[in-house]
Amino acid sequence: MHAALTPPYEWRELVRxxxxxxxxxLPLVAIAGAAIGxxxxxxxxxxxxxxxxxxxxxxxxxxxxxxEMGPIITGLVVSGRVGAGIGAELASMKVTEQIDAIEASAIxxxxxLAATRIxxxxxxxxxxxxAADATGxxxxxxxxxxxxxxxxxxxxxxxxxxxxxxxxxxxTFKTTVFGLIVGLIACFQGMRTRGGAEGVGRAATSSVxxxxxxxxxxxxxxxxFILVFFP
Amino acid sequence: xxxxxxEIESGGGAVVLAVENVYKSFDGRKVLNGISLGVNRAExxxxxxxxxxxxxxxxxxxxxxxxxxxxxxxIHGQDISSLTLxxxxxxxxxxxxxxxxxxxxxxxxxxxxxxxxxxxxxxxMARSEKSDRVRQLLAEVGMERDAGKMPSDISGGxxxxxxxxxxxxxxxxxxxxxxxxxGLDPISSGEIDELVLKLQREHQMASIVVxxxxxxxxxxxxxxxxxxxxxxxxxxxxxxxxxxxxxxxxEFLKQA
Numbered sequence: 005m006h007a008a009l010t011p012p013y014e015w016r017e018l019v020r021x022x023x024x025x026x027x028x029x030l031p032l033v034a035i036a037g038a039a040i041g042x043x044x045x046x047x048x049x050x051x052x053x054x055x056x057x058x059x060x061x062x063x064x065x066x067x068x069x070x071x072e073m074g075p076i077i078t079g080l081v082v083s084g085r086v087g088a089g090i091g092a093e094l095a096s097m098k099v100t101e102q103i104d105a106i107e108a109s110a111i112x113x114x115x116x117l118a119a120t121r122i123x124x125x126x127x128x129x130x131x132x133x134x135a136a137d138a139t140g141x142x143x144x145x146x147x148x149x150x151x152x153x154x155x156x157x158x159x160x161x162x163x164x165x166x167x168x169x170x171x172x173x174x175x176t177f178k179t180t181v182f183g184l185i186v187g188l189i190a191c192f193q194g195m196r197t198r199g200g201a202e203g204v205g206r207a208a209t210s211s212v213x214x215x216x217x218x219x220x221x222x223x224x225x226x227x228x229f230i231l232v233f234f235p
Numbered sequence: 236x237x238x239x240x241x242e243i244e245s246g247g248g249a250v251v252l253a254v255e256n257v258y259k260s261f262d263g264r265k266v267l268n269g270i271s272l273g274v275n276r277a278e279x280x281x282x283x284x285x286x287x288x289x290x291x292x293x294x295x296x297x298x299x300x301x302x303x304x305x306x307x308x309x310i311h312g313q314d315i316s317s318l319t320l321x322x323x324x325x326x327x328x329x330x331x332x333x334x335x336x337x338x339x340x341x342x343x344x345x346x347x348x349x350x351x352x353x354x355x356x357x358x359x360m361a362r363s364e365k366s367d368r369v370r371q372l373l374a375e376v377g378m379e380r381d382a383g384k385m386p387s388d389i390s391g392g393x394x395x396x397x398x399x400x401x402x403x404x405x406x407x408x409x410x411x412x413x414x415x416x417x418g419l420d421p422i423s424s425g426e427i428d429e430l431v432l433k434l435q436r437e438h439q440m441a442s443i444v445v446x447x448x449x450x451x452x453x454x455x456x457x458x459x460x461x462x463x464x465x466x467x468x469x470x471x472x473x474x475x476x477x478x479x480x481x482x483x484x485x486e487f488l489k490q491a
Contacts, residue, residue: 110355
């Protein structure tokens with residue numbers, strides 16, 4: 005924390021990490037979001053038809069994607085791609101003494117390596133979540149329109165009917181906590197690696213497994229928090 | 236032991252680096268067993284010994300990457316174990332460290348690696364001035380044409396040259412070299428030795444070179460210290476080692 009909050013700030017490295025976490029994860033997150041939107045549309049259509057509530061389909065898709073599926077899918081995709089990437093990168097740097105070299109150069113490795121990566125994860129997760137939400141809703145519309153043509157405008161108006169900022173903002177910003185979890189775990193696993201190539205593999209694996217698990221567990225707590233404070 | 240410390244302290248005030256009665260163990264295994272050494276300005280001390288005798292641990296203690304169990308490491312008389320992180324950083328800026336495998340940052344080019352310390356500690360330097368300095372450092376080590384290459388594109392010997400250039404970026408007073416010729420062929424080893432000699436002549440740094448290469452130590456060092464089982468068995472010139480009748484010393488010279 006001290007390293008992250010005190011100067012000198014590593015702006016160049018932060019920008020590089022924002023690019024790594026954000027733009028490199030965007031295609032994967034967008035595709036995952038689209039897949040979820042399509043699946044939701046197919047499943048929800050089938051279920052809602054049974055109860056004669058097909059007209060609720062746009063709202064069902066939008067609310068499901070924005071309030072839960074978008075954030076959790078983004079968190080899990082990023083914990084896989086970014087968690088493994090950061091864990092392996094820092095582990096590799098650890099076993100090849102690059103982190104020692106940074107420290108020997110009178111540069112705080114926690115400030116330069118860990119704080120920048122953690123902050124990048126925290127800042128980029130909400131933006132990636134918005135991208136997943138957008139592709140999820142779009143794919144949901146596309147799936148629906150193939151079966152029963154409806155204009156995108158009509159779908160969105162119907163879907164967002166009655167929604168307020170409280171609908172979107174808390175679920176989107178809960179992903180900052182996901183970002184903190186992914187960044188912290190991956191940096192911790194990477195920077196304490198021992199044991200050569202085997203250690204690097206272990207660090208990457210444990211980064212993914214632990215960050216995915218803690219993202220899911222955190223989601224339980226955060227959903228409860230949101231329901232209480234943003235009813 | 237007291238004599239050794241007196242000797243270090245009475246070096247005419249020219250002692251830049253002093254290791255005083257340092258002990259270090261890992262998992263109950265004693266690696267350094269009361270080591271005392273001193274290095275003067277513009278002097279090179281070679282620390283020799285078999286693999287696993289704590290030579291690299293000694294360098295890590297000097298740069299502050301590890302703390303001794305007891306004893307002290309003094310840079311210009313200041314005990315580094317009592318320093319805060321910021322104060323230790325100020326001391327580290329006066330030291331250059333060449334790691335055994337160069338430890339180049341593999342996401343940066345050769346030029347960016349050498350510029351790395353300047354980017355962080357000479358922020359006031361103009362970009363053109365920084366580029367000139369990087370070019371000059373790379374030229375000193377014969378790598379001026381390879382600034383745009385990645386570390387994975389160059390050989391081990393070339394990586395060591397770049398590592399040397401990076402270690403010299405902040406014009407250090409003290410240079411620490413961990414096995415600079417390890418893993419290199421005899422010709423490349425000779426080139427590294429000549430390079431280190433040239434740089435020492437030009438920059439007048441106090442240097443500690445950790446090596447198991449006796450030929451390299453003879454070439455570049457003013458004094459040699461031979462370690463065994465965590466102790467300094469003998470310290471002196473190469474001739475002192477040759478004239479010693481300590482069995483381990485003779486065995487080491489014979490096998491080297």
